[in-house]
Amino acid sequence: MPEDQETREVSTERLFHNVGVVLAGLSNVVETFERLLTSLNGIAKNLQTMEENGSLSHLLELLQSADQETAAAEKSRREKRSRKEDEEE
Structure with a gap:
């Protein structure tokens, strides 16, 4: 019985660790996407300004x-x- 409890605790710890790794990866993807959108927005604004001034x-x-x-x-x-x-x- 104690071995089952220990195995479950280790499995739970691994699960939480893996979920943390996945969430950290998703956070990095979101940050990268946000930077990409910011860059694209800047490019769009520059193009609009260039169009307006000829x-x-x-x-x-x-x-x-x-x-x-x-x-x-x-x-x-x-x-x-x-x-x-x-x-x-």
Whole structure:
């Protein structure tokens, strides 16, 4: 009988420990999610401000221009590489 009582006490202690570990993990998840939401809210506010003052559209224009320049440079590199390969053959 005393062994059963001792086994139950150990099992109960383990159960409480494991529940504590799970709750600590959930707490960490909630804190991380809260920080993520705070960051996303900050990003949204910055985007709204940029949209209101016109800098967002200017940024988009710059990004499109840079994308076009990158695509043109990549095309030029591919053409040079292709010509070089043709010359080597």
